[in-house]
Amino acid sequence: MHELSIAHSLVGLVQQHLPPETTRVTVVELRLGALSGVVRGALEFCYEIATEGTRLQGSRLQIHELPIVIHCPSCEADRTIEGAVSFRCPVCGTLSGDLRQGRELDLGSIEYDAEGEGGA
Amino acid sequence: MTTTPRVLEIRRKVLSKNDELARGLRDRFHGAGLFTLNLVSSPGTGKTRLLEDTLGRLMARGLRPAALVGDLATENDADRLRRSGAPVRQITTQGRCHLEAQMIEEHLDGWRLEDIDLLFIENVGNLVCPSSYDLGEDLRVVLLSVTEGEDKPLKYPSLFNSSDLAVITKTDLAEACETDMAAMHANLDAVRPGMRVFETSARTGAGVDDWIDFLADECGRRRAAHAAPAD
Numbered sequence: 127m128h129e130l131s132i133a134h135s136l137v138g139l140v141q142q143h144l145p146p147e148t149t150r151v152t153v154v155e156l157r158l159g160a161l162s163g164v165v166r167g168a169l170e171f172c173y174e175i176a177t178e179g180t181r182l183q184g185s186r187l188q189i190h191e192l193p194i195v196i197h198c199p200s201c202e203a204d205r206t207i208e209g210a211v212s213f214r215c216p217v218c219g220t221l222s223g224d225l226r227q228g229r230e231l232d233l234g235s236i237e238y239d240a241e242g243e244g245g246a
Numbered sequence: 247m248t249t250t251p252r253v254l255e256i257r258r259k260v261l262s263k264n265d266e267l268a269r270g271l272r273d274r275f276h277g278a279g280l281f282t283l284n285l286v287s288s289p290g291t292g293k294t295r296l297l298e299d300t301l302g303r304l305m306a307r308g309l310r311p312a313a314l315v316g317d318l319a320t321e322n323d324a325d326r327l328r329r330s331g332a333p334v335r336q337i338t339t340q341g342r343c344h345l346e347a348q349m350i351e352e353h354l355d356g357w358r359l360e361d362i363d364l365l366f367i368e369n370v371g372n373l374v375c376p377s378s379y380d381l382g383e384d385l386r387v388v389l390l391s392v393t394e395g396e397d398k399p400l401k402y403p404s405l406f407n408s409s410d411l412a413v414i415t416k417t418d419l420a421e422a423c424e425t426d427m428a429a430m431h432a433n434l435d436a437v438r439p440g441m442r443v444f445e446t447s448a449r450t451g452a453g454v455d456d457w458i459d460f461l462a463d464e465c466g467r468r469r470a471a472h473a474a475p476a477d
Contacts, residue, residue, distance in 0.1 A: 128343050128375035136260045143256045149249055156260070163377040163404035211403035212436050223439040225407070231260045231378065239249040 129168040132231070133176035139233055140182060147240040151185045155234035159192045160211070162231040166191070181238075190234070195227035264379055267347035271382030276472050278359035281465040282367065284381050286405060287389035288398075289371030292415040294323045295448045296389065296457075297366055301330035303458045304364060309465065313366040314353055316345040323368065333357060344375035347382060364465050373402040384468065390434075391416040392425040399433040406434065411442040413457065418447040 140154060158164060166189055173187045194207040198215035204226050205215050214221050259265060275282050285293050297313060304311045312333040315323045324336035335353050337345060350367065359365075367383060369376045388409035390398055393416055399406040406412070412434050420427060427445075434441055444460070446453040 128378065131342070131344075131346075132260060132378070135263065139258055139260060139262065140256070143254065143258075145254070152251070161404045161407055163374055163408075211400065211407075213407075213439050214436065221435065221439040223441075229408070233256050233258050233260055235253055235255045235257075237251060237253050240252050241249060 129164060130172040130175065132164055133169060133172035136173070136233060137176045137180060137182055140236055141180065143236075144181065144238065145240065147242060148181055149239045149241055151182045151236055151238045153186050153188055153237035154182065155188045155190070155236065157190050157192055157230045157232040157234055159228040159230035160194050160207075161225075161228040164231060192227055192230050194225070196222045197224040197226050198222050199224065261378060264347050267351060268380035268382040271347055271350060272384075275359065275365065275382060275384075278362070279469045279472055280359055280362055280365050281461075281468045282365045282381075282383045282385075283461075284367045284369060284376075284383035284386045285389060286369045286373070286376045286386060286409065287371060287391075288373045288394065291371070291389045291391045291394065292448060293368050293371070293389055294326055296413065296415060296446060296454075297368055298327055298330060299448050299451075299454055300366070300458065300461070301327060301332040301334075303454070304461065305330065305332060307458070307462055309363045309462060310361060311364040311366060312357065312362045313368060314350060315368045316349070316370045318342070318370060333362070339370060343370055343372050344379055345369050345381060346379050350381050363469070364461060373398075373405050377405040377408045385410045385464075387411055387413060389413045389415055390430070392420040392427070392430070393423050396426050396429040396433055399430075399437045403437045406437045409438065409441070411444070412438075413444045413446055415446055415448065417445045417452060418450045 170187055177183045195204050196213055198205050198220055200218050200220040287293050301311050313327050314335050314337055316337045316339060317323055318339055318341050321336045324334045327334040337349050337353050367381055386409045388406055434443055444457045446457055
């Protein structure tokens with residue numbers, strides 16, 4: 127169970143990038159790969175704890191789950207692995223360790239309220 | 247006063263702070279000519295036992311290994327490993343389920359890295375959490391004992407996939423446990439195609455020489471590569 131550590135890192139990373147005029151953060155977008163080793167439900171639970179007392183409190187953690195994508199050398203194409211983890215091309219059956227997607231644990235964009243007029 | 251909703255693209259890895267520290271460690275290790283391995287497995291696979299034998303055998307070959315040992319609590323593992331005569335430090339994580347790059351950095355104080363050839367980092371016994379944290383190692387080695395079942399790699403694909411090579415331990419018990427070794431190899435290959443796999447028994451000594459040969463060769467090769475002038 128390392129999701130609390132991850133949640134604290136995520137909150138810290140967002141805080142580091144917050145413009146000073148931020149009043150509160152409303153949405154935090156996270157890209158989560160199937161091989162990230164992070165359990166979505168546990169992270170959501172820990173996110174609430176980690177955001178308490180910060181400008182992220184009450185914000186929505188929007189998680190985009192990313193499946194494993196391997197590059198199949200036989201088909202010369204990227205292939206998405208559905209279901210059980212196996213690094214076998216779903217089309218031709220070739221094993222491939224050439225991982226193109228699946229390890230992500232990335233902060234994307236955030237939405238926040240800021241004091242004053244205008245903005246992006 | 248008015249408030250305006252805004253959007254900000256950040257696009258950073260959540261563990262970027264750990265990754266940066268790990269990159270710094272890796273540079274430092276390479277600069278000092280170290281070959282570093284991060285050993286991961288479930289509790290009870292035999293990381294400490296294999297490491298005990300490994301440290302002793304490497305020293306007998308004139309190499310200078312050292313070890314950092316992670317556990318939630320106790321100095322027991324470090325005490326065991328110190329009997330080899332190699333420099334050993336315990337990292338107690340106070341309940342945390344994995345090691346982080348910062349913990350490695352904090353435990354290097356006072357060691358002359360130039361006097362070490364191979365650094366073993368024995369991670370906390372856990373098949374999930376250590377997968378996310380780079381410790382600055384050259385190789386991540388996953389250990390798997392024959393008593394754990396052939397399908398362990400399929401159950402914990404993140405960690406097995408993030409590892410560079412595997413060591414199957416306790417092979418002397420394979421027959422008693424009716425372990426299907428071919429299936430174990432096939433499952434390792436399914437989650438990490440092409441992964442190199444060693445088979446060892448610390449009790450009988452079977453396969454340990456191959457493992458030691460690999461470490462000694464790899465250490466020599468890497469030291470030569472890092473010592474080569476850049477220009």
